[in-house]
Amino acid sequence: MATSPRVDLSEFDPKRTDRAKIVDGVAVPCRICEAVFARIRPTWRYCAKCEKGFCEGEHGNFAIGGRGSCIQCGKHA
């Protein structure tokens, strides 16, 4: 359907990172929700460092210099 947002719930792929998918307009699951809570929460935010998706506010911050940073990479930022 052209009107429904595209979501890719497959596992993280180093050859086509979450960043690449999101830039393409495809939502990915927050990798932290997936790993810690085993739940799927689609997001269009990605970490500029590890290029994995995260849900804004809870597991990352998109405000640092306009670049996203997940809580795993952003602790020292």
Ligand SMILES: [Zn+2]
């Ligand atoms: Zn999350």
Ligand SMILES: [Zn+2]
């Ligand atoms: Zn990260």
